Each structure stands twice: as structure tokens, then as C-alpha cells.
Amino acid sequence: MLIDAVTLQLGYNATLVAIGAALLGIAAGASGTFLFLRKRALVSDAISHATLPGVGLAFLVMTAFGGDGRHLVGLLIGASLTAAFGLWIMHGLTRHTRLAEDAAIGAVLSVFFGFGVVLLTVIQTVSVGRPAGLEDFLLGATAGMLYQDAVLIAVAGALAVLVVWALCRPMTLVAFDAGFAAAAGVNVRRVDLAMMGLVLAVTIIGLKVVGLVLIVALLIIPPVTARFWTNRSDRVVVIAGLFGGLSGFVGAAISATAPSLPTGPIIVLTAFVLFAVSMLFAPGRGVLAAWMRHRRQQRRIHLRQGLLAIAQDLPIYERYTLQLLVRAGLARADGVPTELGRRRAEKACRDESRWAVARRMHSHESAVSRYDGLLPIEDVLTRDEIREIDRQIADVGGECA
């Protein structure tokens, strides 16, 4: 069943939804990256919640003019209008009052959503007997989706991906360093606006698939996931798009296999699994890798300090240092160094004096700037340079015999 789904054998609609979700995921992942890199990830939360009153108003307006209140395009236009209005209010609050952005986001999202709920109850009383089905926008619903709605989502998703691709360069520039971008002649304000417009578009497209509560996840989780795999902002965009697309596709496919697997949550949970795996196991920025690096560095620093203490006949202050020395066969449990320990201590101390001299010499400035207390001096200076340093030490009389 799952194989059928992933290989698109579950019927025309399910296939369209899966492709649409994948495109949506790519667009969301990529455009979410720009928000994430500007540390404004949760702005998307305000945008998505601010769509609800628009949906309600559009329904009321369309019904008042005698049309079908559930016409998807009409509802989405209403949604984008109030979302844009919410964004404008949020901007005004941060720009013209002393409130910080997080308070502005929270205020807009709760108030707009609250007002949306009021409108939904109004609609309930207006459209007696016929459920408006607007609640679907909260959590998304692809199960009973109309064919033309599925096409609409797929096409809009493809368009969003195209726009991301076209605007990628200036947006990366602004997201990475707005000041530099401005100096390079990029119109930061316009790019910012385009970025928000894109996020807004992705949110609107996603309303029907994952719903307004969870579309935020598609904008935030893939970029955060991608961040664990690279330090380069242009690559974050691409990787986030990939993760987003993968989550959308796999999630939609899995959800198509059973009615009790709602599309939105499954897509989000797929994205979260990718995130969790990346956070734990990604090389470089992953938690496991970072922890191992930290432990290794701590061990090296304690060993080095222990050796220096031995060389200078100083007490060893920390139990952990002694443990490491003992484990490495450099000292006995009572702190008395072994023969090997003495030799290594002597070498450590000699290197320390060499570094001290190197720091005084103008010619080795760049080498010295790389020194972190652990780097062997042989790694940065040639043998004759070291000999020269040793000569100077002999002249002044070093600290280590």
C-alpha cells in the first residue's frame, strides 16, 4: 500500500496531491529559509493565523452576493488580504511602538485568529443546516478534495518554486547580511517585501493541504533541519527545499494509504523525523558530533594542563586531570609522574616556551593567530624556524630546563 502510494499508484487525485505537497514543501522550505536566517521564523505563525478572518469574510461576502461561499479561489483571496493586513499591523507595532517583534507576532496571531473564530460562529448561524466546511482550513483536508482544487495547488506550488528560484540570489544576500546587500545596491526593502509575499503565498497554498496551524511547520522545520548540514546560506536554501519537498511528498503519500492518517500532521511529523535525525547525527553541527568534539577538546586541555603542571612541579588541581593522566600512563594514582609522563611533560613545556617566543616574533603572527593552546608547533612552523626559536630560548634561559 505504502509502496503504491510513494510510486503514485493511488489514483489521479492522490497523485496530484502528493505532487502538490512536494512542490509546496520545496517552496515552503526554501522561502522559510529566508525567514529563518533573518531570525524571524515565527512571523509565519502570525501570517497563517491571520488568514482565518479572511476566509470567514470571503465566505460571507460570496454568500451575500449569492455565490457559493466555498469557492476555493475566493476564500484564498480573502485569506491573503487579511494575512497581508496582519503583517502590516505587526510591522506597525514593531516600528512605531516600543513592543518587540515577538509580542507583535503573538498579538496579531491571537487577535486575528480570535476574530476569525467569531466570524466562523457568525457563519454557522447564517448558513443554517449546511456546514460551511471552513474548519478544514484549520487542519487541512485533502481527502475529499475536488479535482480542480488539487490542480490549483499543484500549479501554485510549481509557480512558488519558480519564484523562489528566480529570487534566490538577492534574498540570500539580504538574509545573510542586510547591510552588505544594501551597500551592494540591493533594494533591501523590496526584497524583504518579496520574501514576505512569498511566505504569504506559500501559506495560502498550504491552507487546504496542511491547514493554518501546521503550515508554519513546513516553513520552519526544513530550514532548521538544513542548518545542521551546512554553514553556507545558499546551500541551506537548497537543502531546506529538498527536505521540505521530501516531507511533503512522503507525508502526502503515507496519508493517502489510510483515512485515519490526516495529511497535514503526517507531513509535519515526517519533517520532524528528518529534523530529529539531522539534529542528532549530522556531521559537524549535529549534537553527537559536537558533544564528541567537546569531550575530546576537554580531554586534550586537561591533559595539556596536567603535563604543564608536571613539568613545572605544580600541584594538579582537578581530579579529572589526574584521571586522564593516569589513564594515559603518564602519572600514578598518587600524582607522581611516570617516566613517559616526565618526557611528555618536558616536551609540552618546551613547546609552550617555543610558542611564547613565537608570539613575540612579528614574522610568525599568522601562525600564532591559529594557536589554540593545543596545536603542536611542528604543524605550523618549519623545523629550522623552530631551531631558531630554540636558539633564542637558550639565550634568555627558558622556563623549562
Place this chain on the structure above:
Amino acid sequence: MGGEFVMLSLVPILIGVLAAIACALPGNFLVLRRQALIGDAISHVVLPGIVVGFLLSGTVSSWAMMAGAAGAAVVAVLLIELIRRLGRIEPGAAMGVAFTALFAFGVLLLEQSDTSSVHLDVQHALYGNLESLIWVEAKGWSSLFDPVALAGLPPELPRIAIVALLMLVFTVLFWRPLKISTFDEGFARVLGMRTNLIGFGLVIMAAIAAVAAFDAVGSIIVIAMFICPPAAARLMTNRLEAQVLWSVAFAVFSAVMGYVLAGYGPLWLGADDAVSAAGMIATVSGLVLALAALYGPHRRSSGSPAEG
């Protein structure tokens, strides 16, 4: 209108007011700490919490669900901290990852389990059901002194009252540590304050307020009350003590006004059904904030000369 008012409206208004106060009190510190959205995150994860509480206990007992919700709030806070610290991800994004994933999990769980028979759905979680908390036994104002009638009060009322009192006690008791560590964390640490513990305690208090308020009024008011009254209050004064008082006043006003508008507003306009009280309370609090942002005496930052 006495009898009808006491029976239909008194309890919902009281619950709304107490819930608003319970959220606004910790909200003041959350807003000042730039953690306003933690309330947003917590109120989203309440849903998976109550579902798990229901599945584990097998009953719709409020206590099981509240325990589940509180547990979920703690899980969410820990998860956010974990992602922030270990993954070195900025707090906003860490929150976004954590609460959406937990919320998705809650919805999935809800779809998977047979909860359709009980009154447990997403809409209820979001909007609450303030209007249904009527005091059936009440016959009029005299019922306030009638032990039999009092015994029939909806249990949500004493619960939210206790939580509101707890928030008040917490705020008064830990006023100084909260204030100092919010203003200058480094200094607080040097004084020997456990700033991590204070921060965590504040978030846990917020979670308790969110869960209790959610039980009565749904999560949408919770977020609005965490943020809007304190934010509006910040624009009215430059003293923390006054700010907290303003925020309580705004919270009470929003709750009363919102309830009245939702219940009687449509009638005045000629419609015959009330609209969502929770949504209206959030809307009113937003209007209060809008007025404060436009006319508040301290709406702009005092323009501190950054480099003197």
C-alpha cells in the same frame, strides 16, 4: 434580568475574568523577556496533552486531561530548550519546530483513537466553550448565599479561581527575583540567584495558567491574554508595578466586554444567536492594544541614547 443573568452569564464572566488575570500576570514577564510566544507554543501543545491524558486514563475526567496537558507543556518547554541549547537554534525557530510537531502528533493521535464519542475535538481545544458553563442551580443573586446552589457551580470556576490565586501568589512572592533576573540576568547570577530555575519556574507557571484557562475558555484566549494586556500595559507606563496593574485591568475589561459583546451584541444588531465569546474576548483585547499603540502615553521607547 437578575435571575437569568446569574444563571447564564455570571459564571462564564467570572471564569473569563479569572482566566484572563491568570494569563496576564505571568504574561507581563514573558513579554519583557521576549518570550511572549512561549504562551503560543504552550497553548498549542495542550491538545496532544489532553488526548494523551484521555487515552491513558480512559475517561474524560478533567483532572486526567489537565494532568496530560500540564505534562505536555513541560515536555514542550524541555523540547524547546533542548533544540535551542543542543542544536544551537534561535529560540523562535526552536519553538516553531517543537510546538508544530507536538500539535501534529496530537491531531494524529486524535484521528487514530476513538474519541468521537466523547466531546474532544480540535475546535473545542481552540475556542473553548465558555458559553456552556452555566450555573443551572442558580435562581438569582440570592443563590450566591445558598450552599445547595453553590454546590452546583461548574467545577471550572473553583479551578480557575485557585490557579488565578496561585499566579497572584507566585507574582508577589517572587517579584524581586523575577524583576532582577528579567532586567539583568548576569547580575542576578552573581547575586546567587538560580536564573535558569527562575526562568523555568515562570514558564511552568505560564503553562499551569494556560492549561487551567484552556480547560475553561480554549487556547485562543490564552495566547491573547498572555500577550495583549501586558503589551498594552507596557505602552501605558514606565514602571513595572504599574504595568502589572494596568495589564490586570485590561484583562478584566477584555473578558467582561468580550463576553457581553459576544452574548448580547448580535441581539442588539437583530441577529438571534450569540457569537464565540472566546473569539470576542481575544478581539476586544486586540482593540485595547490597538488603542494603546495609537494613544498610549509611553507607546514609544524613550529613545535611549545608545552610545553616550
Place this chain on the structure above:
Amino acid sequence: MIRALQTAMGRSPIGDPLDTLSDKPLAVRGLTVSYGDKPAVFSLDMTVEDGSMTAIIGPNGAGKSTTLKAVLGIVPRLSGVVSVFGQPLAKSRPRIAYVPQRASVDWDFPTRVIDVVLMGLSRELGLLRPVRESHRQRASDCLERVGMRDFAERQIGQLSGGQQQRVFLARALAQDADLYLLDEPFAGVDAATERAIIDVLKGLRSEGRTVVAVHHDLSTVRDYFDHVMMINVHKVAEGPVAEAFSEENLQRAYGGRLAANLMNQLQLGGH
């Protein structure tokens, strides 16, 4: 210098570090702090003399503020022990006052000058004890010492940078400590404030208290301080200004060419 340390601390190869550290106001051994993969401070030893006024100097990114924060337990340390008046930090907190960098707090916080100074009395006030007139009087006296008594009721966001720094110093004075640790107290303040602050600090020294400040202006080191601690991730030099604040040490701390420029500015060439 190593010999001096050895005699000061005995020669036992292991043992309770706090036994062997002196009861100096501040003694640090083997302090290493690392934010990422590169240590910000490496294996630092530091001893602050009683009643001295010590400047911690070094180039940007040398770990000056980090040292102070690690000593106070604000940032975690990878290795190292700290003793304050011969005791671990937890026991000696009441004897320490700390002035953080001005930029480290949100000056838009809704509070008044006097309330910030009263924070210095937190230990006495505890959780619930009411602020009495006597407390207010003491806070006001501290403001007087930094020349800010008239500003007591001001909102803190309305102050200039120099005035903010004075408020922070007044709060530290209210703590009535024996060891004052200041992080860049002269950064971005006007000349009048700088004079006011140094007068207060010298006053503290004359009362027998110990002052340690992270400092970045080399031209005032000789005038303001009696001891200096020069670091650049590692310790470069430590001791009385007359001995340790030498051209050679500056060169080691700030690197060759940069130091030459500094030297010209300082007109230290002849020393």
C-alpha cells in the same frame, strides 16, 4: 614567578585546590573557557592582591570579559578552579559586586534609577521584606557618590550612556562588597563620567577594597590602576603596573605591528 607561586601554594602534587589556593581576594588556576572549538581563554592563572586595583587588558577577542564571566559562573568553564577570599564562589558571593557591560541589559525595561540601585540591596531585602526609608536613603547615598542623586526618579531609558554606567556603579556600591568586578566600565562614556567613575573606584581602594576591571584604553592604565593582568587567550603578564605594563609584554599581548602603533600612541618607546 613560577617559583613564587610554588612557595605560595606548597608543592603537594594533588589535594583540595582550595586548601592550596591563597586567601587572596581572587585566585584562579587553570581556567579554560571555550565557546566553540577554539578556547576563548586558555589555562589562565590569576592572583589578585588584597586592596589592589587591577586592570585586565588585551586586544579585542582576547577573552577579557569571558574571564570575568567565567570567574563569576555566568559562563561555564571547561576546566579550572576559582577561589574568592579563599572560598569557593558559592560561599563568597556576598563579598562580590559585579558591574556588567552596559550593553548587556535592555534599558527599555520599565523601571526607575532608584529601583535599579535598590537591586543592589537584594540580599538584605530577600523576597518580601518591604523597602524602608533607610534602604531608600542608602540607595540615594550611593547615587550621590556617582553624582546622580537628582536622577533617582528618572526612567532608566532616558539616561545617557555615561549616566547608565553610573547607575550600574551605584548599584554595585549598594552591595557594599569587598571585591568589585567591573566589565568595561569606561566603554563609551563621556569624560566627566570617566572621571566620576575612577574617583569612586579609587575611593573604594582607599577603603581597603579590591577592584578588578576589564579595561581597553591603554593610555589610562598607568593613571588608573596599580596592577595589570595582560591576556590574549593565554596569560601574557601579571603584576604591578610598573613591572608588567612593559613594551615587551604589550608586544606579546597585542602582536608585533599593532603593538608598535600602540606604542607610538602611548609614547612608551623610551621606557
